[in-house]
Amino acid sequence: MAIATQYYLLLSAAVFCIGVYGVLTRSNALIFLMSVELMLNAANINLVAFSFHYGNLTGQVFSLFVMALAAAEVAVGIGIILVLYRNFDDVDVTKAATMRW
Amino acid sequence: MTSRPRLATDVNYVNGLAALALFAVMAYVFFMAELGQPAGFPDGSIVASIGYAMFNMVDQAAIEAESFLVAFIIIALVLDAALDGAVTLARREGDDSVVTALTDGGRRLAGRGDDTDEATGPDGGED
Amino acid sequence: MAGAFDFVPAIAALPFLAFVVSLFAGQYMPKRGAEAGILATAGSLVLSIWTALTVAGITGSATFYNENFYEWVVGVADGALTLRFGVLVDPLTALMLVIVSLISLLVHVFSLGYMNDEGETGLPRYYAGLGLFTASMLAFVFSNNILMAFMFFELVGLCSYLLIGFWFREDGPPSAAKKAFLVTRFGDYFFLIGVVGILATFGTGLFAPVETASGTMASFPQLAEQALEEGAEAIYTAGYGAQTWMTILGLLVLGGVVGKSAQFPLHTWLPDAMEGPTPVSALIHAATMVAAGVYLVARMYGFYLLSPTALAIIALIGGFTALFAATMGVVKQELKQVLAYSTISQYGYMMLALGSGGYVAAVFHLTTHAVFKALLFLGAGSVIIAMHHNENMWDMGGLKEKMPVTYWTFLSGSLALAGIVPFAGFWSKDEVLFEALIHGFGTSGMLGTVYLLAYAMGLLAVFFTGLYTFRMVYLTFHGDARSETARDPEPVRWNVKGPLAVLGIGAATVGFLNMKPVAELTGLHIDFLHKWVNGPEEGGWPEALSTGLHHYETLLHDVTHVTAGYPLGETTTLLVSAAVSLGLALAGVLLARRLYGVDEPVEHTDKLGGAKTLLMHNYYQDEYQVWLAQGVTVPIARAADKFDQGVVDGVVNGVSSVSLFTGSRFRRIQSGVVSNYAALMTLSLALLLVVFVVLGGGA
Numbered sequence: 001m002a003i004a005t006q007y008y009l010l011l012s013a014a015v016f017c018i019g020v021y022g023v024l025t026r027s028n029a030l031i032f033l034m035s036v037e038l039m040l041n042a043a044n045i046n047l048v049a050f051s052f053h054y055g056n057l058t059g060q061v062f063s064l065f066v067m068a069l070a071a072a073e074v075a076v077g078i079g080i081i082l083v084l085y086r087n088f089d090d091v092d093v094t095k096a097a098t099m100r101w
Numbered sequence: 102m103t104s105r106p107r108l109a110t111d112v113n114y115v116n117g118l119a120a121l122a123l124f125a126v127m128a129y130v131f132f133m134a135e136l137g138q139p140a141g142f143p144d145g146s147i148v149a150s151i152g153y154a155m156f157n158m159v160d161q162a163a164i165e166a167e168s169f170l171v172a173f174i175i176i177a178l179v180l181d182a183a184l185d186g187a188v189t190l191a192r193r194e195g196d197d198s199v200v201t202a203l204t205d206g207g208r209r210l211a212g213r214g215d216d217t218d219e220a221t222g223p224d225g226g227e228d
Numbered sequence: 229m230a231g232a233f234d235f236v237p238a239i240a241a242l243p244f245l246a247f248v249v250s251l252f253a254g255q256y257m258p259k260r261g262a263e264a265g266i267l268a269t270a271g272s273l274v275l276s277i278w279t280a281l282t283v284a285g286i287t288g289s290a291t292f293y294n295e296n297f298y299e300w301v302v303g304v305a306d307g308a309l310t311l312r313f314g315v316l317v318d319p320l321t322a323l324m325l326v327i328v329s330l331i332s333l334l335v336h337v338f339s340l341g342y343m344n345d346e347g348e349t350g351l352p353r354y355y356a357g358l359g360l361f362t363a364s365m366l367a368f369v370f371s372n373n374i375l376m377a378f379m380f381f382e383l384v385g386l387c388s389y390l391l392i393g394f395w396f397r398e399d400g401p402p403s404a405a406k407k408a409f410l411v412t413r414f415g416d417y418f419f420l421i422g423v424v425g426i427l428a429t430f431g432t433g434l435f436a437p438v439e440t441a442s443g444t445m446a447s448f449p450q451l452a453e454q455a456l457e458e459g460a461e462a463i464y465t466a467g468y469g470a471q472t473w474m475t476i477l478g479l480l481v482l483g484g485v486v487g488k489s490a491q492f493p494l495h496t497w498l499p500d501a502m503e504g505p506t507p508v509s510a511l512i513h514a515a516t517m518v519a520a521g522v523y524l525v526a527r528m529y530g531f532y533l534l535s536p537t538a539l540a541i542i543a544l545i546g547g548f549t550a551l552f553a554a555t556m557g558v559v560k561q562e563l564k565q566v567l568a569y570s571t572i573s574q575y576g577y578m579m580l581a582l583g584s585g586g587y588v589a590a591v592f593h594l595t596t597h598a599v600f601k602a603l604l605f606l607g608a609g610s611v612i613i614a615m616h617h618n619e620n621m622w623d624m625g626g627l628k629e630k631m632p633v634t635y636w637t638f639l640s641g642s643l644a645l646a647g648i649v650p651f652a653g654f655w656s657k658d659e660v661l662f663e664a665l666i667h668g669f670g671t672s673g674m675l676g677t678v679y680l681l682a683y684a685m686g687l688l689a690v691f692f693t694g695l696y697t698f699r700m701v702y703l704t705f706h707g708d709a710r711s712e713t714a715r716d717p718e719p720v721r722w723n724v725k726g727p728l729a730v731l732g733i734g735a736a737t738v739g740f741l742n743m744k745p746v747a748e749l750t751g752l753h754i755d756f757l758h759k760w761v762n763g764p765e766e767g768g769w770p771e772a773l774s775t776g777l778h779h780y781e782t783l784l785h786d787v788t789h790v791t792a793g794y795p796l797g798e799t800t801t802l803l804v805s806a807a808v809s810l811g812l813a814l815a816g817v818l819l820a821r822r823l824y825g826v827d828e829p830v831e832h833t834d835k836l837g838g839a840k841t842l843l844m845h846n847y848y849q850d851e852y853q854v855w856l857a858q859g860v861t862v863p864i865a866r867a868a869d870k871f872d873q874g875v876v877d878g879v880v881n882g883v884s885s886v887s888l889f890t891g892s893r894f895r896r897i898q899s900g901v902v903s904n905y906a907a908l909m910t911l912s913l914a915l916l917l918v919v920f921v922v923l924g925g926g927a
Contacts, residue, residue, distance in 0.1 A: 002139045009131040017124035023906045024116035026109065032902070055140035057147065057166035061154050065169070068176045072183030079190025097900030116903055119910040126914045130921060 008049030016042035029081045029091040033074060040070040232275070232282040233293040236315050239275045239325060240367040242268040243332070247359030254352025261355030262340055269333040269362060276325035283322040283769075284760075292769035293317040294372055294438050296445075309427055316372035316436055318775050319760050320591065324369045324523055327595060328516050331602050332362045334727035335511040341724035342507050342609050354394055358511070361387035365516050369523065374433035374448070374481075377524060378416075378423050381484065384517050385412050391512060392504035404500035411497040411853070415487020422480030429464050429477065435527055436773035449530030450774055456534055456787065471535060478531060478538035481524070489521030489575045492549045496850050498572055502564040506609030509564060514571050514605050515598035522578045522594055529587055530774060533783040536790070540678045543583025543664070547682030547689075550576030552847070554692035558699065559833045559843045562619040563608045566700045570645060571601060573689055577660050580686050584679045585784045586663025587777055588758050592742050593660050595757070596652035599738050600644035603731035607638035610724050611704060614717030621700065622831070626709035630717050633725045635705050637732030642701050644735040646694040647813045652739035654810065659744055661686055662805045670793025690809050694816025702824040745806050748799055 015038055022035025044063040051059025081091060088096050145163025153159060154166035155173050246268035250261030257263055282288040296314035303310040336358065343351055364387060368380035386409075393405030427433050430448040438445045446454075452474055455463050460470035468476065485491075490498040501513050512518075525532060525542070532538055550573045557569035574597050581590035612619060614631060628635045644653035661683060668679030709715040742757035753759070762777040763770040770776025784790045794801045823832045833840050845851070897908070 002141055005136050005139050006131050006134070010128055013124055013127040013131060017120045017127070020123060020906070020910050021117045021120035024120055024903050024910065025112045025114060027113070027903070028109075031109075052141065053136065053139040055142055055165065057150055057154055057162070057164050060147070061151055061166060061169050064151070065172055065176050068180060072180050075183045075187040076190070079187040083190055093902045096902075100900030101895040101898050113903070116907040119907045119914070123910050123914040123917075126917045126921075130917060133921075 002052075005049055005053045008045060008052075012042045012046040012049065014042075015039075015045060027092045027094050029084060029093050032093060033077045033081070036077070037070060037074065040066060040073075231288040231290060232278040233288075233290065233315075233317055235275050236279060236293065236317055236370055237297070239272045239279070239329070239370070240363045242271045242275075242363075243359045243366065244363035245359075247356050247363060250352050250356040250359055254355060259340065259344055260351035261359075262336060262344060262351075265336045265339075265355045265359050265362075266333065268359060269329055269336055272362070272366060273326070273329040273333050276322070276329045279317060280322040280326050283317065283319050291763075292319075292773055294436050294773060296372070296438055296440070307431070309431065311375060312373065313376050314372035314434075314438065315370050316773075317370060318436065318769055318773050319763065320523075320526060320775065321370050323591070323595065323760065324519075325366060327598050328362070328365050328369060331511060331515045331598060332358070332365075334602070334606070334730060335507045337723055338510070338606050338609065338727045339505075339507045341721050342613060343505060345721060345723070346613065348505075350394070354391070354505070357387055357391045357394070358508075361391065361512060361517070365520070368520055372435055372438070374423050374426055374435065374528070376433075377435075377527070378419060378484075381419070381488065381520060381524070382416060384512075384520060385409060385416065385488070388412075388501070388512050388517055391508040392501050394505055394508070395503075401503040404497075404503040408497040408501050411494050412487040415483045415485070415494050417483070418480045419484025419487075422477050422483070425477045425480060429473065431463075436775050439772075447530075447774065449528060449534075452531055452534055453783070453787070474531070475535040475537045478535050479541065481528070482538065482542065485521035485525055486545065487521070489518050489579070490572045491521075491545050491576060491579060492552055493849065493853075495549065495553065495572045496846070496853055499565055499568040499846070502562075502568050506564065506605060506612055509567075510602045510605035510609065513568070514601040518571060518575055519594055519598060522575060522582065522590065525579075525582050526587065526591060526594075527775075529582070529780055530783060532582070533585075533780060534787050536675050536788045539583045539585070539788060539790075540675055541583070542579050543682040544678055546576045546579025546581070546583055547664075547685035548576070549573065550580060550689040551685040551692070552576075554689040554696065556843050556846055557696040558692060559836075559840055560696075561621055563611060563621055563624075563700065563704060564605070564619055566621075566696055567601070567604055567608060570604075570693070570696065573693065574601065574645070576689070577657060577686060580664055580682050581660040584664040584667045584682065585788070585790045586660060586667070587780050588742065588755075588761060589656065589659040589663045591761060592757050593656035595741065596644065596656040596735075596738055599731055600641040600652055600735040603637060603641035603728065603735050604645065606724075606728055606731065607634050607641060610634040610720050610728060611638075613720050613724065615713050616718060618711075618713060621703040623711040624704045624709075624714050625707040625711075626705070626714060627717060628705040631705075631720070633728060634720070637728040637735075638705070639701060640732040640735045642697045644739070646697045646817055647690060647809060648694075648817070649810060650736075650739065652735050652737070654813075655739040655741075655743050655745075657690070658806045658809050659742070661690075661809050662744075662802060665805050666792040666794060666801065667790050668793075669795050670791040671789065675788075675790065687809065687812065691812045691816045694813040695820050698817045698820035699824050702820060703829060706825055707827050707829055745802055748802055 019035045019038030019042060022038065023032060026032060026035065044066055047059040047063040047066070049059075051057060051063075084096055085091055090096075142164050147164060150162035150164040150166055153162035155169050157168040157170040159166055159168050243265070246261070246264040249264040254261030254264075278287065283291050285291050294314070294316045296312045298313045299310055300313065301309070301311035336355075339354070339358070343354060348354070361384060364380045364383035368377055368384060371377040371380060389405045389409040392408055393402045395401045396405075423433065426448055430451045432445060432448055432451070434445060434447040435449070437447045437450060451463065455470050456474075460473075463470075465473040487494040498513055498518070502509055504513075532542070553569045553572035553576065557566050557573065560566045560569065574593070578590045578593050578597070581587075581593060610631065611624070611627065611634060614627065614634075615624060618624075640651065644651040647653045647657045649655075664679055664683040664686060668676050668683050670676070671679060740754075742755050744755050744758070747753065747755045758777070765778070770778055796804060823829065833843075836843070842848070897904075
């Protein structure tokens with residue numbers, strides 16, 4: 001008996017919102033990146049769930065690509081955090097607030 | 102030397118309510134949707150079918166899929182570009198060597214100002 | 229051979245050319261521009277005389293001219309106005325052209341002695357100003373519509389400002405120039421409203437009808453007369469009755485006249501205008517510019533005759549000003565000041581004449597006054613040169629033997645001013661008073677009473693005129709010299725004596741133009757001026773232009789209901805009136821002789837006590853006007869400024885400050901903290917989803 005798709009979607013929403021929570025509340029840039037990863041993986045869960053729902057493998061292939069992209073993004077993100085640290089002496093995102101009015 | 106992870110105490114909880122609100126809305130939407138029963142997959146190797154889909158050999162796949170060759174090549178390029186980007190960002194200005202990671206837990210960096218040639222070695226220099 | 233009328237615009241163009249030459253090339257010329265001015269005004273004089281001869285019918289074929297030259301605003305829609313420049317030449321114009329160009333020529337020659345020989349600097353500017361003034365005055369004289377006349381009226385005022393303030397590096401002249409400009413401008417404001425009113429009411433500003441290929445363009449006096457006779461439905465009268473509206477228009481235009489001709493209450497600028505060089509005073513503030521106002525009333529006399537109220541006011545202003553200024557002239561110590569008040573007073577006589585229906589008398593007095601007042605000013609200029617620019621009469625004395633030409637010509641002018649027979653002023657002033665008297669007796673109702681009142685004031689002024697004139701003569705020329713400079717005055721040259729001689733002969737003889745009493749007594753037709761402005765009895769220019777004396781007399785009788793009444797019979801009234809005014813003038817002269825014709829005169833006016841202070845302070849009119857400007861106008865201006873800055877500018881600033889304020893509050897969203905941005909995005913996403921849920925997923 002297959003699990004109804006709504007529950008997969010609910011799981012995906014929960015993981016996504018945990019990721020959003022992390023982005024909104026944490027001040028450490030590395031934790032920030034981890035939360036972004038969580039969000040990407042939540043999207044993956046969503047894609048796979050719908051792939052099963054429609055019986056089409058497109059969703060799964062797509063989620064593979066998403067994972068590769070997530071990796072690429074993290075690579076660049078780490079580089080950015082490195083430069084951020086160099087300029088602000090801290091990885092606190094709330095400290096790096098000079099690009100404002 | 103690393104210190105053990107501690108529970109974050111400097112968290113700003115107020116912003117998190119937005120995440121909660123988003124979860125509530127999404128949950129509501131998902132449960133109100135009429136999706137029907139999932140179709141499931143027929144017999145056959147899923148992974149093999151994914152492989153065929155990657156190389157535009159969809160007709161040989163057991164399970165229905167779409168062609169993803171172009172996306173495959175592009176992802177390869179993107180990963181390559183990301184790697185180069187990461188290396189470029191890690192470089193300092195006017196410096197050709199890649200800065201290696203410090204292994205002293207960052208305690209030295211706060212004191213560093215003028216002795217730039219000391220900590221480049223893997224042994225970490227004096228302590 | 230082209231007629232004189234084709235060259236009439238050149239009469240004004242030649243002095244304008246002299247203006248341009250003096251302005252740009254004056255510094256290179258040996259006389260600093262005077263040569264151009266003298267040549268130009270001589271040319272204008274020749275052309276003016278030729279024009280006058282043509283009008284008289286002696287040369288050429290036509291005797292009048294009224295053409296539009298140039299349309300500078302073309303009205304397109306139905307009933308839209310078209311504004312034009314044009315030239316009108318009729319006997320009045322021709323007479324005035326000759327007067328203006330003659331006086332201007334003589335003043336230019338005199339300036340060689342007063343300005344060049346005295347080593348004044350900045351003369352190109354001076355001769356440029358004189359040239360521009362002459363050009364604008366001549367163009368004003370031959371303007372054929374009221375808007376063009378207004379433009380040149382203003383230009384003449386500008387030249388007056390420039391010339392009064394010629395010595396602008398001192399304190400007095402620029403202030404006097406500003407005062408002259410502002411006071412006349414105040415009057416001209418009403419004039420402009422009047423011009424707009426006339427154009428709006430009648431659709432035309434023409435003084436006399438113009439014959440064009442497509443019919444006759446009527447003039448506004450004609451249209452006004454028609455409206456009064458037939459009913460005023462065709463014209464716009466702003467809700468008033470036709471005659472009331474025309475009175476209002478006439479009084480508005482009178483505002484400009486009162487300002488320019490220095491009548492009460494806008495007379496305060498003329499005594500201060502004496503700060504300018506004396507030739508300027510002679511040309512502008514004696515003979516020509518102040519005549520512009522009176523000339524304007526004479527030009528549109530057909531319009532003023534339709535309104536008895538306007539005429540009464542003109543007569544009253546004239547008579548009052550004549551007396552008012554004459555009393556002030558009695559106590560003045562400076563030579564030119566006496567002459568300034570004398571000018572104000574004599575223009576009062578002209579206004580009195582116009583108001584009481586004496587058109588010929590007004591024009592005659594305008595002519596004679598131009599001659600003898602210019603003479604007196606030039607004579608004063610000669611004395612001033614001699615006295616090294618000390619004008620105080622109490623420092624003069626005994627100049628008679630040392631400056632004979634000046635003395636005899638000045639005496640000729642003074643006798644004319646005082647009105648002693650047979651000099652010019654006697655004939656003209658007597659005619660003014662006679663007209664006022666008979667129209668006062670003949671007209672019924674308030675108008676007649678007003679005329680008699682004005683006549684009484686004018687008559688009393690004759691006594692004062694004689695008094696101050698000869699006080700001036702005795703103090704300046706007779707007695708013992710009271711200062712070193714008077715004992716040893718600087719000699720003057722031919723360029724000063726020449727014009728004085730010409731005008732001196734003029735003051736003695738120009739009265740023979742219109743010796744009405746002699747004409748009446750002997751039956752000889754020697755009232756030449758009367759015939760000049762009357763024209764032929766049938767046809768000719770009076771019929772074509774409606775500006776003839778006969779037409780005016782008809783209007784005077786039929787519309788204004790002014791009639792002549794001879795209380796003692798026609799000839800006797802004439803002789804008695806002449807005798808009375810002559811007697812009063814002689815009384816004034818003899819009193820002046822008794823008081824001041826001694827070797828060492830004293831200031832007898834001190835005996836007047838408090839009255840003298842009042843007169844010396846010009847009845848406090850200057851203080852009153854300054855108070856009006858400072859106490860009344862400045863607070864109003866301040867309030868208006870506050871309104872402008874607070875409300876009008878405030879609205880504009882408020883709009884911008886609202887946007888600035890909103891912007892400054894809005895930009896705080898860009899806090900630079902990433903988490904805030906993420907929070908905003910999340911909230912917006914949640915909100916968007918809710919909206920989609922509510923709307924059912926959109927279309």
